[in-house]
Amino acid sequence: MLSAELEYYRPSTIQEALEQFLSLKRENKLPLYYTGGTEIITLARLNLIQTKAIIDLKDIKECLAYEVWNDSLITGSALPLTFIEDKNLFPLLTQTSTGIADHTARNKITLGGNLCGQIFFREAVLPFLVCESHVIIAGMKGIQSVPMKSIFNQTFQLEEGQFLVQLLTDKKYLNLPFITIKKRQQWETGYPLLTIASIKVDGQLRFGFSGLCPFPFRSESMENELNNPSYSFEERINKSLEHIPGPVLNDMEGSKEYRLFVLKNTLIEILLGMEGK
Secondary structure, three states: OOOOOOEEEEOOOOOHHHHHHHHHHHOOOOOEEEOHHHHHHHHHHOOOOOOEEEEEEEOOOHHOEEEEEEEEEEOOOOEHHHHHHHHHOHHHHHHHHOOOEEEEHHHEEHHHHHHOOOOOOOOOOHHHOOOOOEEEEEEEEEEEEEHHHHHHEEEEEEOOOOOEEEEEHHHHHHHHHOOEEEEEOOOOOOOOEEEEEEEEEEEEEEEEEEEOOOOOEEEEHHHHHHOOOOOOHHHHHHHHHHOOOOOOEEEEEEEEHHHHHHHHHHHHHHHHOOOOO
């Protein structure tokens, strides 16, 4: 259950948030940053996380930005998924995030909450992986811009006290051909069996995967095989499976064998739909 003594803070600046975290840490209150809160509340009720203080980032203007500036789309970490979908400045992100939970839940789920949450699907990270975005991180060492691929490895590799402020995506990616496919075993909402986001850049397809392994990923080794014109689609796909970077999930959503079956069929669908674009 949530403690009645849980302290709640809502800073208005990045510096204030960092100072509050440091102060609360010194008091041994195990502070957590908070943007959406749906996951933190759920996990706290299940006694799966322990904290005495929450630092809400939703009043920090940098975390609420959503605009094209200096050839990059700035996407704030505290933006609700439905806000991003309604503005639709990044269509690949819009389509990928639309299937995360239902509309009511997405009103509360923020981009940062999905990207940094403990639920391993984190589908909203896929567009940023395939578009090689940069991440703006705030921490005790100041504010840094870091390439996505250097800070995201299965999860965001944030140091204690750091939080995600924004993501920067080169605007050249915003109008490129793309496709996002989400497969579920049943129902229209709920956890997916598999999500694949693909974009075509300079004649080559890039792929981001969620639900296949216990973490979302982009594999350039898989892409090299999937883009090899010397082989048939089936041969490309079979060769790409040799480079899956982790164990294929085998859970209540679907067996390993079923996931691989769905993966192969979905990749065929993507290759057929994207090759000529």
